[in-house]
Amino acid sequence: MLRSMYSGVSGMKGFQTKLDVIGNNIANVNTVGFKASRVMFKDILSQTVSGVTAPTDTQGGVNAKQIGLGTTVGSIDTIHTPGSAQTTNVPTDLRIDGDGFFMVKMSDEQETPFLTRAGDFHIDGNRNLVTSDGLFVLDSEGAIITLGDEVTGFSIAQDGTIVTQGGDEGEGVKIGIAKVINPEGLEKMGGNLYRVTANALGGDETEVVPLGANSVEDGTGAIIAGQLEMSNVDLTGEFTEMIVAQRGFQANSRIITTSDEVLQEVVNLKR
Structure with a gap:
């Protein structure tokens, strides 16, 4: 033939x-x-x-x-490459102006968090910061972000710090940002989520280290509240x-x- x-x-x-x-x-x-x-x-x-x-x-x-x-x-x-910015003026809509990723978990038992660039977050009935699918958004310590019962309002600074009103619980908590060496090594999981692989971090390492936003030395970038990063x-x-x-x-x-x-x-x- x-x-x-x-x-x-x-x-x-x-x-x-x-x-x-x-x-x-x-x-x-x-x-x-x-x-x-x-x-x-x-x-x-x-x-x-x-x-x-x-x-x-x-x-x-x-x-x-x-x-x-x-x-x-x-x-x-x-x-x-970064996508275009869309202004929504919703306080829980966040955009990363840099190379970092938001960290989310399905539950406390999940060891390695998923990563995402989609910042369309919400406050659920338990006052947790969650994604549209109900995954918990993590802070810079890798813990679930929960607002206190006495909190009447909040805003998010460019460094990821959650500034609360009506109470001091949660004051100083930062939105967790992760940085990977090779973003192309991340595995798409659907639902705007990425799974961390050994090729994304290098070697056999699969643990994501939470970082604060707006870190110049780490290059995670700033968090812009009231905006969303659209598709590139x-x-x-x-x-x-x-x-x-x-x-x-x-x-x-x-x-x-x-x-x-x-x-x-x-x-x-x-x-």
Whole structure:
């Protein structure tokens, strides 16, 4: 069977994956804290028809003859560039102006918190600061943030400090911010959440160290209350890449069609 047919099949599979990623990016264009992804390709092993001949005093060198065997997906990268800011004026809406992540937990028993860039938080019936899905937001000590019963109002400073009114309980508590070495190493869990992996922190370490916001030496960034970080999806770029992927898929399908025609001619040699 012709190599070109299998090369065309691999190309169609790769561009189908690219279209899947682009479709997910466009679907999340208005998702708070969403980070777009991209697909990078690499070639598959090449078949060597003849090897390299080294040059000598009497004869020049000869390069190798190799035939490529198609393409495959090299990586699917998550692009952690900042999204645009949307002003909501809601006190519990927070945006990180930096590289940090909010830390959230499902319960006290959960050891390693999830990370998120979506700061659309709320105060529940127990006066806990939670996400839209009910996950607890953690402070700089890794504890659940709870406002006292006597607190009548609060505001959040740029360093993450919760300034309360009507009581001193919770005064000085800071919103917890985490910083990872390699954000692309985080695993998407759905619900705007990331799971910490060994490749995100380096080595076998999987423990997230809570930090305060607005830390210059740690680079976590400032917390801006009353704003949300929107998706970093660029619709113009995504639709352009969609056209490229569509034409690439179409071109590879033509390779398969042409290879089939060649095989048909071979079969018709014996009439």
